[in-house]
Amino acid sequence: MSVALKLDNVTKTFTQNGKTIAAVDDLSLDIQPGEFFTFVGASGCGKTTTLRMIAGLETVSSGKILFDDQDVTNVTTQKRGIGMVFQDIALFPFMSIRDNIGYPLKVAGMPKSQIAQKVEAAADLLSITDKLSMRPTQLSGGQQQRVAIGRAIVKEPKILLLDEPLSALDARLRTEMRTEILRLHRRINATIVYVTHDQVEAMTMSSRVAIMEAGRAAQVDTPRQVFRAPRYESVATFIGTPAMNVWDMQVTGKAGQPVLQGGGMTVALTREDAAALDGFRWVRMGVRPAALKIVPQDEADFSAVLHLREPLGFEDECHLETADGTDIKLVGRVPDTLVEGASLHIAVDRADYCIFHPDTGKALRHGLAPLTAA
Amino acid sequence: MTREFAWRWMRFLWLAVGMLFVCFPLYWMAVTALTPRTELFRPPYDVIRFSYSLENIRELLSATQFLTFMGNSLIVALGTVVINVMASTLAGYALSRFEFRGKKTFVAATLWTYMFPPILLAIPLYLVFSYIGLRNSYGGLILAHVSISLPLNVWIMWQYFQVVPRSLEEAAWTSGASRLRALIEVLLPSALPGIISAAIFSFALSWNDFAFAFILQTDIAMFTLPVGLATFVEQSAIHWGLIMASSLIVSLPTFALVFFLQRYLMHGFSIGK
The missing domain is CATH 2.40.50.140 (Nucleic acid-binding proteins)
Structure with a gap:
C-alpha cells in the first residue's frame, strides 16, 4: 500500500531580526491511507507550520512532501486537492450555508443540480440540512464548524486537514464535536491530518500522534504507546x-x-x-x-x-x-x-x-x- | 436621578444648537432657491415663507450653462470614482498581503501627500497639463482628482483588507479558487464597505473640488459645477436665486449618496468577522 502522505526531511526556516529560525526542523514521517494522524504540541512547536506546508499555504525551505508517492512540494494549494478546516472557521460571511458548502464544487465547474445534490449529502452527514438557507452569523459556533467541515469534505478530498478546529468552541461543544469528527472519519474515506494543542483531543481521536517540540517530532506513536512509553520526559509530562x-x-x-x-x-x-x-x-x-x-x-x-x-x-x-x-x-x-x-x-x-x-x-x-x- | 436628567437635557440642548448651525443654512438655501426673484429682496425677510415658485430653477436650466456644468461634474466624478475604486482595491490588497521593499515608505508617502493643499499641486499640474495637452480635458481633471483622493483610499482599503482574515482567502484557495478568483469572490464582498467608503470619499472630493477645476479648466464649456456656480457672481450682480437653486441641486446627489449607502457603511463594521 502506498503512503498517503510522506514528509521527507521537511524543513521550514524563517528569518527574524537577522537570525534564521527553524520552525520545522528536518521532519520525516509517513502517514498511511485512512489514518487519523495528529500533530500535537505547545504553541510555536511547528505543528501548524507543518500542516500549512502540507496544504501548500507555506513554502518548504528544504525537503519534500509527497501525496501518494507524487511529489507535491512545488504544487499550488489549489491543485493539491485537499480539504481544509481552519482554526477560525473562516466561512464566507456573505454566502448562505448552501453556497459555502458548495463553493469548492462551484469553483470546479460542476453543474448546479449536481452541486445541490452533493451539498445535501454533506449537510445530511453533518446534520445541518435545516440550516442551508441561513447565513453563517445565524449559526452557533458548533454549527459553523460543521459547515466548515462540510465545505472541506464536499469535494471528497483524499486528505483532509484540520487546523485546531475545536479551539474556538466551548468545552462542552468540543467534546461533542470530537465524537462527531471521529464518526465522520469512520464514514468518509479520507486520511485526516489534525493539528491541536490539546493533548486530550490528540489522545482520544488519533490513530497516531506526533508530539512536536521545537520543530521536531519528539515521538510518533499510537496514543496508547505515547502514554505508556513516552520517549522523553517532555513527552511524558x-x-x-x-x-x-x-x-x-x-x-x-x-x-x-x-x-x-x-x-x-x-x-x-x-x-x-x-x-x-x-x-x-x-x-x-x-x-x-x-x-x-x-x-x-x-x-x-x-x-x-x-x-x-x-x-x-x-x-x-x-x-x-x-x-x-x-x-x-x-x-x-x-x-x-x-x-x-x-x-x-x-x-x-x-x-x-x-x-x-x-x-x-x-x-x-x-x-x-x-x-x-x- | 435629577442630575442625570439635567445632563441629558444639557446634551440635547447642545445637539440642538449644533443642528441649528448645520441645518439653517441648508434651509435658507432651499427657501431662497424656491422664492421668486421679485420677492427675494423685498422686506420683510420672513424666516418662514408661504409662497414658492420654480422660477429660479427654470431659469437655471434654460438660461444658463448649468446642465453642461452638471454633465462635466458627473463625468469627472464618475471617472474619479472608477479609477479610485479599482486602484485602491488592488493597492490595498497588495499592501496587506505581500511584503516588499519600501513598503513602509510607500505607506508613509501616501499620508505625506495630505500635507499639501490642493492649490499647491494645481499650479504645477497646470504647467504640466498645458505641456502634454491635458488641460481642458476630462482625463486631466480626473487625474488631478485621483491624485488627491487615491492616497487616502489606498490607506482605507489597506486597513480593510488587513481586517479580512487571511484564512478566508486561504479557505477559497483550498477550495480550488485561484488568487484572482478568491480576491473577486471572497475578499471583495468582505471589503465592500471599504470600497463603498472609498467611492463616496472620492465622489465627494471630485464633486466639491474648486481649486483644480478652476485652474485646469479654462474653457467655460469644461467647467464643473463649483466653478460654474462662481460665474453666477458677476461684477454688477450676484444672482442669489440662481446660486441657491444650483446649490440645492448640487447638494442633492451627496444627500442621496449618504442616505442610501449609510446602511452599507454601518453594516460594514461587523462584516468579515
Whole structure:
C-alpha cells in the first residue's frame, strides 16, 4: 500500500531580526491511507507550520512532501486537492450555508443540480440540512464548524486537514464535536491530518500522534504507546492530566538491586531496572498520578501528608507532601474519611513508571512496556 | 436621578444648537432657491415663507450653462470614482498581503501627500497639463482628482483588507479558487464597505473640488459645477436665486449618496468577522 502522505526531511526556516529560525526542523514521517494522524504540541512547536506546508499555504525551505508517492512540494494549494478546516472557521460571511458548502464544487465547474445534490449529502452527514438557507452569523459556533467541515469534505478530498478546529468552541461543544469528527472519519474515506494543542483531543481521536517540540517530532506513536512509553520526559509530562510526577532521585542500593532515593522518598527497584540504571548516579523518575496507590504501611515505599483534595467526581486528585516538602499528585478513589492533614502510606505501581536520563530527558526504562527500538 | 436628567437635557440642548448651525443654512438655501426673484429682496425677510415658485430653477436650466456644468461634474466624478475604486482595491490588497521593499515608505508617502493643499499641486499640474495637452480635458481633471483622493483610499482599503482574515482567502484557495478568483469572490464582498467608503470619499472630493477645476479648466464649456456656480457672481450682480437653486441641486446627489449607502457603511463594521 502506498503512503498517503510522506514528509521527507521537511524543513521550514524563517528569518527574524537577522537570525534564521527553524520552525520545522528536518521532519520525516509517513502517514498511511485512512489514518487519523495528529500533530500535537505547545504553541510555536511547528505543528501548524507543518500542516500549512502540507496544504501548500507555506513554502518548504528544504525537503519534500509527497501525496501518494507524487511529489507535491512545488504544487499550488489549489491543485493539491485537499480539504481544509481552519482554526477560525473562516466561512464566507456573505454566502448562505448552501453556497459555502458548495463553493469548492462551484469553483470546479460542476453543474448546479449536481452541486445541490452533493451539498445535501454533506449537510445530511453533518446534520445541518435545516440550516442551508441561513447565513453563517445565524449559526452557533458548533454549527459553523460543521459547515466548515462540510465545505472541506464536499469535494471528497483524499486528505483532509484540520487546523485546531475545536479551539474556538466551548468545552462542552468540543467534546461533542470530537465524537462527531471521529464518526465522520469512520464514514468518509479520507486520511485526516489534525493539528491541536490539546493533548486530550490528540489522545482520544488519533490513530497516531506526533508530539512536536521545537520543530521536531519528539515521538510518533499510537496514543496508547505515547502514554505508556513516552520517549522523553517532555513527552511524558505533556501527555496525561494531571501531569506525571517527576522527581530527581539518587541511585543507591546494591548491585542488581537498585534503590532510588530523593525528595523524602525511597523506591526499591528490580533486577530488570539495574541494567538501565547502570552508570548513573542520578536519574529522573516519572510516576503518573494514577500509578500511586494508598497502601498499608508495610507495603509502602514512603509516606506523605494529604494537603488538598480536589474531587473529580469518580476519583479525587490529591496533593501530597513528603517528609522533605516535595509535592506529589495522586489520582484515585480515596476513602471519604481521609481529611486534609492525614498521613498516608504510598506505593509506586511497579508496572507503571518511567526513568529518564538526568540531562537529556531521554527515557531509560519504562516499568509497563519495554521501550521499543527507535 | 435629577442630575442625570439635567445632563441629558444639557446634551440635547447642545445637539440642538449644533443642528441649528448645520441645518439653517441648508434651509435658507432651499427657501431662497424656491422664492421668486421679485420677492427675494423685498422686506420683510420672513424666516418662514408661504409662497414658492420654480422660477429660479427654470431659469437655471434654460438660461444658463448649468446642465453642461452638471454633465462635466458627473463625468469627472464618475471617472474619479472608477479609477479610485479599482486602484485602491488592488493597492490595498497588495499592501496587506505581500511584503516588499519600501513598503513602509510607500505607506508613509501616501499620508505625506495630505500635507499639501490642493492649490499647491494645481499650479504645477497646470504647467504640466498645458505641456502634454491635458488641460481642458476630462482625463486631466480626473487625474488631478485621483491624485488627491487615491492616497487616502489606498490607506482605507489597506486597513480593510488587513481586517479580512487571511484564512478566508486561504479557505477559497483550498477550495480550488485561484488568487484572482478568491480576491473577486471572497475578499471583495468582505471589503465592500471599504470600497463603498472609498467611492463616496472620492465622489465627494471630485464633486466639491474648486481649486483644480478652476485652474485646469479654462474653457467655460469644461467647467464643473463649483466653478460654474462662481460665474453666477458677476461684477454688477450676484444672482442669489440662481446660486441657491444650483446649490440645492448640487447638494442633492451627496444627500442621496449618504442616505442610501449609510446602511452599507454601518453594516460594514461587523462584516468579515
